Amino acid sequence: MRDDGERGTAAGRGLGAAVTAFLDHGRHARGLSEQTVRAYRADLEDLVEFAAGRRLLAVEDVTLDLLRDWLWTANQRGLARSTIARRSASVRAFTRWASESGVLAVDPGVRLRAPKGAAHLPRVVTQDQVRAMLDGLDVRAAGDDPGALRDRAVVELLYAAGIRVSELVGLDVADLDRERLTVRVLGKGGKERVVPFGTPARDALEAWLERGRPALIPTGPSRDGARPVAAGDALFLGDRGARLGTRGAYRIVARVLEALPGAGPSGPHTFRHTAATHLLDGGADLRAVQELLGHASLGTTQIYTHVSSARLREVYRTAHPRA
Secondary structure (H helix, E strand, C coil): CCHHHHHHHHHCCEHHHHHEEEEEEHHHHHCCCHHHHHHHHHHHHHHHHHHCCCCCCCCHHHCCHHHHHHHHHHCCCCCCCHHHHHHHHHHHHHHHHHHCCCCCCCCCCCCCCCCCCCCCCCCCCHHHHHHHHHHHHHHHHHHCHHHHHHHHHHHHHHHHHCCCHHHHHHCCCHEEEEECCEEEEEHHHHHHHEEEECHHHHHHHHHHHHHHHHHCCCCCCCCCCCCCCCCCCCCCCCCCCEEHHHHHHHHHHHHHCCCCCCCCCCCCCHHHHHHHHHHHHHCCCCHHHHHCCCCHHHHHCCCHHHHHHHHHHHHHHHHCCCC
């Protein structure tokens, strides 16, 4: 906590500048992922715009009434409960930081309440669907097309290790241990963990490293004469030879999942949900799955027990003669 002199120096800061300082603190001091920082920025920039519409430009103008009006307006616009709940969480994180750092004398977000997001079970792909999907990727990769080799390795590793997309795109070649079948990932909050994967993922990764990755590394100037983008030590590369980004990983997974039956999200997190659920279905201990996924709380991991229970009830309803 800052002393009174420091608080006085901070007083009068513009709301937009305070938001920028909060985001910088989250990125550099707390090690928040870029995805989290982007989500905070989107929510808080909306708050800044809302406050400016009322000619409230200073950080001291952020009151509980203003925050309640902001969320109420979002509700009137028809935003989903989950979106409003996320905005509430974002602004509470901001006002807590502002209070603890002395930018605000009191924390107006402490008493802020928002509707909880609707509970949605994550999309889970069945084992048969995973098998068929990976078989299709094997066929595509058989011709040694660099993009196909990469796509197969990406999906194999996402499913085998259950890692986040941010962890996947942040991997370097040196993070792989192909002998021990493990990968070292940097998770949320800068926490490092070592995650195992299986031989199919190893085979896909070796094919990518030996025959796919070298073909995507730029060796000369591009058509417009620009210098080639350095691949660096990145494990996965995009089509232009730079480190594969989050959007690129989403596109890869979306192409794979669009052919599968079933509704729901089609991003990389689907494979994380699927891996966790299949592990629990196979008898894995809940705390082992928590360690594998890098969850700080066991409660976060327990959603996958609900997924398994939901599947059991569905099987029961469709198979039992007196269901």
